[in-house]
Amino acid sequence: GAGVSQTPSNKVTEKGKYVELRCDPISGHTALYWYRQSLGQGPEFLIYFQGTGAADDSGLPNDRFFAVRPEGSVSTLKIQRTERGDSAVYLCASSPSGRATDTQYFGPGTRLTVL
Amino acid sequence: AQSVSQHNHHVILSEAASLELGCNYSYGGTVNLFWYVQYPGQHLQLLLKYFSGDPLVKGIKGFEAEFIKSKFSFNLRKPSVQWSDTAEYFCAVNGGTNAGKSTFGDGTTLTVKP
Numbered sequence: 001g002a003g004v005s006q007t008p009s010n011k012v013t014e015k016g017k018y019v020e021l022r023c024d025p026i027s028g029h030t031a032l033y034w035y036r037q038s039l040g041q042g043p044e045f046l047i048y049f050q051g052t053g054a055a056d057d058s059g060l061p062n063d064r065f066f067a068v069r070p071e072g073s074v075s076t077l078k079i080q081r082t083e084r085g086d087s088a089v090y091l092c093a094s095s096p097s098g099r100a101t102d103t104q105y106f107g108p109g110t111r112l113t114v115l
Numbered sequence: 116a117q118s119v120s121q122h123n124h125h126v127i128l129s130e131a132a133s134l135e136l137g138c139n140y141s142y143g144g145t146v147n148l149f150w151y152v153q154y155p156g157q158h159l160q161l162l163l164k165y166f167s168g169d170p171l172v173k174g175i176k177g178f179e180a181e182f183i184k185s186k187f188s189f190n191l192r193k194p195s196v197q198w199s200d201t202a203e204y205f206c207a208v209n210g211g212t213n214a215g216k217s218t219f220g221d222g223t224t225l226t227v228k229p
Contacts, residue, residue: 003158004158031215033215033217035219040221041221041222042119042121042205042207042219042220042221042222043159043205043217043219044219045216045217045218048215048216050215055215056215056216058216059216091159093159095215098215099215100147100166100209100210100215101147101164101166102215103149103161103164104161104215104217105160106151106158106159106160107158108158109158
């Protein structure tokens with residue numbers, strides 16, 4: 001079946017601009033996660049949705065970052081007033097139920113470059 | 116706060132050599148431990164995971180890992196590596212009330228020479 005998809009695969013923007021990154025999880029998966037991966041580092045947790053609600057947003061670095069999942073499926077990560085330090089690969093993952101023992105299934109990521 | 120340390124940043128082996136990648140974690144409660152792999156040009160995918168029971172866990176492609184609670188370790192092993200094992204390997208942990216919020220190590224890049 002189809003895996004997790006993310007669009008766009010690459011996004012280049014200028015400092016100060018607004019960007020939206022989209023994640024389409026595996027059908028039927030109730031949990032969805034966003035991570036950020038900088039060069040040479042592992043994925044860093046940003047936010048986790050259970051259904052439509054954000055169950056844990058403790059990883060969002062500041063109020064420029066916001067994510068939604070209005071219908072419990074597709075999610076959008078929104079970054080306002082982008083900064084060069086936001087450049088990274090943004091990964092999305094989904095899991096069947098959100099239990100801590102679940103396997104998380106990752107998408108290919110969106111590479112964000114802020115000039 | 117939970118944390119994960121992978122001491123080896125880059126490992127280079129010849130085919131048929133044995134592999135052990137270190138992973139140590141810091142967390143005070145019950146943990147769930149994972150190894151993920153990212154092959155060149157592919158997504159992160161699960162190799163194996165431990166959450167209870169036998170501390171020696173077997174995963175795909177001949178990989179295994181042993182959970183040693185007293186050492187806060189979850190090292191990944193494979194007795195004989197192949198060129199196709201060339202990839203980046205990530206150890207991750209979650210646990211307690213942080214259901215789903217996984218903390219990843221910085222990864223180990225494995226290069227297997229044919």
